[in-house]
Amino acid sequence: MTRHSKDTKKLHTNATSQSVADSKAQAGLANSQDKQCEGQFTVSGDTRLTAGGNFHLTGFGRFDSKYRIKQATHRLSRSTGYTTEIAFCKID
Numbered sequence: 001m002t003r004h005s006k007d008t009k010k011l012h013t014n015a016t017s018q019s020v021a022d023s024k025a026q027a028g029l030a031n032s033q034d035k036q037c038e039g040q041f042t043v044s045g046d047t048r049l050t051a052g053g054n055f056h057l058t059g060f061g062r063f064d065s066k067y068r069i070k071q072a073t074h075r076l077s078r079s080t081g082y083t084t085e086i087a088f089c090k091i092d
Contacts, residue, residue, distance in 0.1 A: 037063070037090035038070070045074060045082030054091065066091045 013028075015021035043049070053069045071087040 037065075038088060040085060040087045042083050042085045045076070045084050047074070049084050049086055055088075 013021075013024050015024055049055075049069060049072050051069055051072050053072075054066055055069065056064075056066050058064050067088040068091050069086055069088050073085040074082070075085070076082050
């Protein structure tokens with residue numbers, strides 16, 4: 001498999017010990033991985049869709065996986081009715 005520059009995460013920070021440096025590196029990697037496969041969509045309103053919840057996406061080929069809801073915005077309007085907008089990220 002060919003490595004690309006996006007496969008490498010560079011983090012510049014100060015640490016007082018090796019364990020603190022390791023913790024900062026793990027946190028930076030986790031944050032970076034959250035952003036590798038994320039998106040948003042709007043569906044008919046559903047009160048079960050809330051931040052922190054998980055869902056399985058199927059029927060989209062290589063994107064079929066488990067995702068975590070980062071943000072859910074519920075709206076009610078005369079023109080569109082009740083809708084829920086979801087911002088999500090992939091869970092490994």
